[in-house]
Amino acid sequence: MEETMIVLTTTGSVDDGRRLARAFVEEKLAACVNLVPIHSIYSWQDAIQDEPECLLVIKTASLRLHRLEERLHEIHPYSVPEFVAVRAEHVADAYKGWLLGCVS
Numbered sequence: 001m002e003e004t005m006i007v008l009t010t011t012g013s014v015d016d017g018r019r020l021a022r023a024f025v026e027e028k029l030a031a032c033v034n035l036v037p038i039h040s041i042y043s044w045q046d047a048i049q050d051e052p053e054c055l056l057v058i059k060t061a062s063l064r065l066h067r068l069e070e071r072l073h074e075i076h077p078y079s080v081p082e083f084v085a086v087r088a089e090h091v092a093d094a095y096k097g098w099l100l101g102c103v104s
Contacts, residue, residue, distance in 0.1 A: 004088040004096055005065055007058040009072060009081055010040065016077055017054035023075060029068040030060045031102035061103045062087075 007030075011017045014035055021033035034057040041050045060068055069083050091099070 002100055003062040004091045004099055005060050005062050006086050006088055007056075007060060007065070007068060008084045008086075009056045009058070009076070010038070010053040011056065012051075012053060012077065014054045017056050020072070020075060021056060021058075024058060024060075024068065024071065025102075027071065028103050029064050029071055030058045031099040032059045033057065059099055061100055064103050 009020075011020060014037060017033075017035045021030075021035060024030040024033055036055040036057065038053050038055045039051070040053045041048065043049070058068070065085055069085075072081055072083055
C-alpha cells in the first residue's frame, strides 16, 4: 500500500532550498515542499557550526522515496545532506489523494 512520507532536509539558503524544491515538484518526486528559514547549531568537521539554514519539508509517496533520495544527493550543495524520512501516521483522504496524484 502506498504511504505518505514526510522528508526533511536543510540547505544553506532559501535560494538553494527553492532550487531543490522546484526540481522535486517538477520531476514528480514530491507533491509539495515547504521552505522554512531556521537557525541551526550542529557539529561539522570537529567544529560547532552556528548559522542560518533553510529547512525543506517534503511531502511524497513511499514509492518515490528512493528516487527522491538519489536525486537529492545529485543536486544538493552539501557533501553530506540531511535526508530523514518519516511515515505520516494519519493523512486526510482528500489530501492523500491529491498528493499521490501529483507524484504518480
